[in-house]
Amino acid sequence: MSLSATSEVSIEEIPPVGSTGVTGLAPRPDSSPSSRWPQWFQQDQQKAWETFTTLRQPKRNDEPWRFANLKAIDLSDFQLAGPVQDPAALIRRSEGLSKTCAKMIFANDEMIHRDAQGLPNNVLLIPLDQAACEHEDLFRKSFMSSEVRLGSKKFSALHRARLSTGAFLHVPKNVVIEHPIEIWYWVEGEQASIFPHTLIVLEEGASATVIDRFVSAHNERSLAIAVNDLMLGGNSRLTYVGVQNWSDKVTAFHLNTTEVEKDATSTALQMNFGGSYVRGESDSHLLGEGSRSVMLSVNPASGTREIDQRTFQDHFAPRATSDLLYHNSLADSSRTIFAGLIKVEEAAHETDAYQKVRNLMLSDEAEANSMPGLEILADNVRCTHGATSGEVNEDELFYMMARGIPAKQAAQLIVRGFFGTVLERLENEHLQTHLGTLLDRKLNL
Amino acid sequence: MSAPATSTLSIRDLHASIGEKPILKGLSLEIPKGEVHAIMGKNGAGKSTLAKIMAGHPDYTVTSGDVLLDGESILGMEPDVRARLGLFLAFQYPMEIPGVTIANFIRAALQARLPQGEELEATEYYAKLYAKMDALSVPRNFTSRSVNEGFSGGEKKRCEILQMAMLEPSYAVLDETDSGLDIDALKIVSAGVNALRGPNIGMLVITHYQRLLDYIVPDKVHVMSDGRIIHSGDKELALKLEAQGYDWVEKEYADAQSAL
Numbered sequence: 197m198s199l200s201a202t203s204e205v206s207i208e209e210i211p212p213v214g215s216t217g218v219t220g221l222a223p224r225p226d227s228s229p230s231s232r233w234p235q236w237f238q239q240d241q242q243k244a245w246e247t248f249t250t251l252r253q254p255k256r257n258d259e260p261w262r263f264a265n266l267k268a269i270d271l272s273d274f275q276l277a278g279p280v281q282d283p284a285a286l287i288r289r290s291e292g293l294s295k296t297c298a299k300m301i302f303a304n305d306e307m308i309h310r311d312a313q314g315l316p317n318n319v320l321l322i323p324l325d326q327a328a329c330e331h332e333d334l335f336r337k338s339f340m341s342s343e344v345r346l347g348s349k350k351f352s353a354l355h356r357a358r359l360s361t362g363a364f365l366h367v368p369k370n371v372v373i374e375h376p377i378e379i380w381y382w383v384e385g386e387q388a389s390i391f392p393h394t395l396i397v398l399e400e401g402a403s404a405t406v407i408d409r410f411v412s413a414h415n416e417r418s419l420a421i422a423v424n425d426l427m428l429g430g431n432s433r434l435t436y437v438g439v440q441n442w443s444d445k446v447t448a449f450h451l452n453t454t455e456v457e458k459d460a461t462s463t464a465l466q467m468n469f470g471g472s473y474v475r476g477e478s479d480s481h482l483l484g485e486g487s488r489s490v491m492l493s494v495n496p497a498s499g500t501r502e503i504d505q506r507t508f509q510d511h512f513a514p515r516a517t518s519d520l521l522y523h524n525s526l527a528d529s530s531r532t533i534f535a536g537l538i539k540v541e542e543a544a545h546e547t548d549a550y551q552k553v554r555n556l557m558l559s560d561e562a563e564a565n566s567m568p569g570l571e572i573l574a575d576n577v578r579c580t581h582g583a584t585s586g587e588v589n590e591d592e593l594f595y596m597m598a599r600g601i602p603a604k605q606a607a608q609l610i611v612r613g614f615f616g617t618v619l620e621r622l623e624n625e626h627l628q629t630h631l632g633t634l635l636d637r638k639l640n641l
Numbered sequence: 642m643s644a645p646a647t648s649t650l651s652i653r654d655l656h657a658s659i660g661e662k663p664i665l666k667g668l669s670l671e672i673p674k675g676e677v678h679a680i681m682g683k684n685g686a687g688k689s690t691l692a693k694i695m696a697g698h699p700d701y702t703v704t705s706g707d708v709l710l711d712g713e714s715i716l717g718m719e720p721d722v723r724a725r726l727g728l729f730l731a732f733q734y735p736m737e738i739p740g741v742t743i744a745n746f747i748r749a750a751l752q753a754r755l756p757q758g759e760e761l762e763a764t765e766y767y768a769k770l771y772a773k774m775d776a777l778s779v780p781r782n783f784t785s786r787s788v789n790e791g792f793s794g795g796e797k798k799r800c801e802i803l804q805m806a807m808l809e810p811s812y813a814v815l816d817e818t819d820s821g822l823d824i825d826a827l828k829i830v831s832a833g834v835n836a837l838r839g840p841n842i843g844m845l846v847i848t849h850y851q852r853l854l855d856y857i858v859p860d861k862v863h864v865m866s867d868g869r870i871i872h873s874g875d876k877e878l879a880l881k882l883e884a885q886g887y888d889w890v891e892k893e894y895a896d897a898q899s900a901l
Contacts, residue, residue: 590699595736598696599750599804600724609741609749613787616740 220275221358221389232325232361234332245357251350260347263533263565264504268447268473269351274419276358277304277388290380292409292439293630297375303382303413305360305390314375320366321377324393327364334366338397338427342453346477346506351449355391355421362393362423367402369429376405376435376627383420383442384413392422398432398460405435405624410450412443412470421449428460430484435463435624439634442470444499449475454491458484458513463622465492467631468503469638476505482516482544491520492622494615496638497530497562507536509551511544511574520551523618525611526562535567538581542573551581556588556614558607608639647712648674650728650812650843655706657694664690664701666868672843674811679846679854681879682865683887688847689733691865692816696730697723710812725754729810731801733817737789743800744770744784747807754808773806777833794821795830802833813837814845819853831856851883864890 223245233241254261254269280286280303287309290301297314298321300307312321320327328335344352363379381392394408408424420442428434442448448471454462468474480489495503509518524532538549555564566583588607596606615635619628650672657665664687672678682688694701695708697720707714715723738746747770752761767784774781777799789797798818805813815834819827834857838844846857854862854876862879864872864887871894872878882890 589736592736592738594696594698594720595732596738596746596749597720598724598730598732599746599808600721600753601749602721602753603719605749605753606721609746610738613738613740616742617787620740 220273220387221271221354223357232329234329237328241357241359244353248350248353248357251353253350254347258347260506260535262535262567264475265473265502265531268502269475271354271389271419271447273387274389275387277383277385277390277418279306280304280308280382280384280413283308286382286384286413289411290409292378292380292407293376293626295375295626296378297373298377299379300363301380301382302361302363302392304384304388305392307361315373315377316371318368319371319373320364322364324359324362324364324395327366327395331366334397335364338425339395340423340425342455342479342481344451344477345479346508348449348451348475348477351421352423352451355393355423355449355451358389358391359393360391362395365394365396365404365406367398367404367432369399370401372403373405376407378407378409380409380411381420381422382411382413383418383446384416385418386416387418388416389419389421392420394424395427396425396434396436397427398429398434400429401431402429403433405627406437408436408438410438410440410442410448412441412446415443415445417445417472418443419447421451423451426452426454426462426464428454428456428462428487430458430460432457432460434461435622435627436465437622437627437631438464438466439631440466440468440470440474442474444470444472444501446471447473450477452476452478454478454480454489456480456482456484456487456489456516459486460484461488461490463490463492465494465618465622467494467634469496469634471501471503473502474504476503477507478505479508480510480518482509482511482518483513484516485513486515487513488517489519490621491518492618493522494618494635495522495524495532496527496611496615496635497524497532498527500529502531502533504533505535507534507551509536509538509549511538511540511547511549514543514545514547516544517548518550519548521618521621522553523556523615524554524564525556525558525614526564527558529559529561531563531565533565534583535569536581537569537571538579539571540574540577540579544574545576547574547577547579549577549579553583554614555583555585556611557585558588558611612636612639649709649711650845651709652695653707653709655694655708656704657690657701658704659690659701663704664868665694667706668865668869670845670863670870672812672845674843675840676860677838677844677846677857678861678863679848679859679879680863680865680870681848681851681882684849686865687868688865689816692730692814692847695814696720696728721753724750724808724810727811729805729808729813731798731805731813731815731818733820735789735797735801737787739787739790741788742785743788743803746788747804750804750808770807773803776836777803777806778829779803795823795826798822798826798830799833802830806833806837811841812843812845814847816847817849818846819848819850827853827856851879854879866891866894
C-alpha cells in the first residue's frame, strides 16, 4: 500500500467555523500530519471535520451536559501541537511499571519510542496509522465503530478529524500476554492540543493488560481529547487502566467504548489525578452471553478541578454482568458529576448490573452531583444502583488517632483506603501495588 | 506500697459528661506500672465511657478532675498525642477501615512515633509483626487484609492485642476484650495479654464477666457504679461478684454514703 498519497485540505475548503471558533485546530495546508494515513482515511477525517464544525456546542439544557461547566469546553484558543522540544527527556521520564512486556511513547501525537520485543511474535502493537495502512479490514472494523452516545459527538468528531497517530494492539486467538503493555501520551506546549488514541482488539481467548498514561511535560494549559476503544472477542480477558496525570490546567476528554463478546471479561479503571476540567465517557456494550464489564474509577479531586463522568452499561445479551464502582474524594472547591445509565435490552434476561458511586466529601466548598439511572426492558434481572455522599467517619478517625496517628494523616489513610477498595477490584497485586504508590504520592502519604 | 507518681496512670476525681448528661461523677483510680487492675460493673455503669474519655474521645467533656500519665496531665491532649505518650485503648468494638491494610495501619502508627525524617525499617518491622502474629495465632495473610473488615469477633480482638503488642504502650485499657469471644478465642487473647504483662506496663481491664479474670488474673478489682468506683478489692472480689451480683456492693456503698 502506498503511503505517499496525501490530501492536503486547503484553508478555503473549510466550512465557516462560526460560533465553534476553533480556527487554531483547523487543518493546516503547510503541516498536514495526515500524510501517513491512507487516502480513504484522510477523506474520512475531512468528513469528521465537517461534522465537528456542523454540530453545535453543548448547551446548558442538553441532558448529557447537565451540571457541566460549559465554559471549560470552549476550545477556541487551542492550537494543534507542534513537535516537542526534547523527546529524549520525555522518554527518560516515562517511568512506570517495573515489569512491562512492551512500551510505546507518544509526545504531541508523534511516536517517539516503541519497544515491543517482549511480545509474542503474532501480536501487533503498532502505530494506528500503520494499522490503517497495513491491516485495513481489521482497522475499519474496530476503529471508532460505534456511535458516540454520551454527549461528546462533536468532540469525538474533532478527535477523528485531528487524529495523527496512536496505539493499535491486536492480540490473536488464544494468545496470552503475561505482563502489562504500557503506553505513554505526553503533551507539551501552552494551548497545545493532542488526540491520544488506544485501540485494543482481543481475539477469542486472548488476554492482555494495558496501561495508558496521560502526562503533561510542564505545568501548561493544554487540550487532550483521548479515545480508547476496547474490543473483546469471545472468552477474552482485558485489564485496562488509564492513569490520567495531566497538569492542573488541562482540559481533557477521555472517551471510551467497550464491546464485550460471549464469556469475555473487561476490567477497566480510569484514575484521574490531574486536569482542570476532565470529561469522562464510558460506554460498555455487553454483546455476548455471559460477558462481563467491570468499570472502575478513582478520582481524588482537589483545587478547582471538575470531573464530569457519564457512563452507560448497555446489556444486549442474557446472563451478562456489568459492575460499576466509582469513588470520588472531593477536597477544596472541587466538583464531580456522575451520570450513569444501566439499560437492559429486551433479550438480556438474567442480567446482573450494578452501579455504585461514592463521594467522600473533604470540604464544605466541594460539590458532588450524582445522577444514577435504570432502564429495564427484560425480565428476571438483578440491578442495583446508588450514589452516596459522606464525610470521613469520625469513629474511624478516632480509632486511628487512638493508635497514635495524627488526625491529618489518619484522614489521608482513610481516603487512601477508600480508593484502595477500588484498586482491589483489579485482582492484580502487581498493578495494585504500583497504582497504590501513585495514589500515595498524590495524597502525600 | 504506692508507686511514685511518675510511674502510674492516675485518675483523680474525674467528672465528665456527654452533652448535659453527667457520666463520670468523681472517679478516682491509680494503676501503677507492673499491675493489672480490673473494673467490673453493670451495664450502664460508665465503664466503656471511662475508657473513651481516657483516650480522648471528642464526644465527651471532662468537667473536673484529672488524668495523669506518669505524672503528666493528658486532658486537653489530642487522642493521637495521648497514644504516642504511651496510652493504648483496646476497643470493645474495633472499627473497620476499608482499604487500609493491617500492615500499613500498624506501620503508620509506629511511624508516627519516630522523629521527623526517620523512616521505619521495613525488614525489621515485618519480622516483628510476623512474630507477634504467630504468637497470637493471627494468620500471616491478614497483613494484607483491610483493618477489621470482615473479621470475626475473635479476629478483631486478636487484632487489637496484636496492635498493643506492636505499639508497646506503658498503659493499656482493655475495654470488654472478652465480649463476643468463645472459650478458645478467649484463651488465645488472654495468653496474648499475659505475655505483655511485666514491670513496664500497667493495665486496666474492663469487663462485664468474671470469666475473663480466670485467664487474666488481676492484682486489684474495682467495682464501678453510676460513674464512680464504689468498692475495691483483690481478685477474690471478682468471684464474689460473680456469685452474688452487684446489689450488695451498691447497698454497702449507699449505706456508707448516708452514714457520712
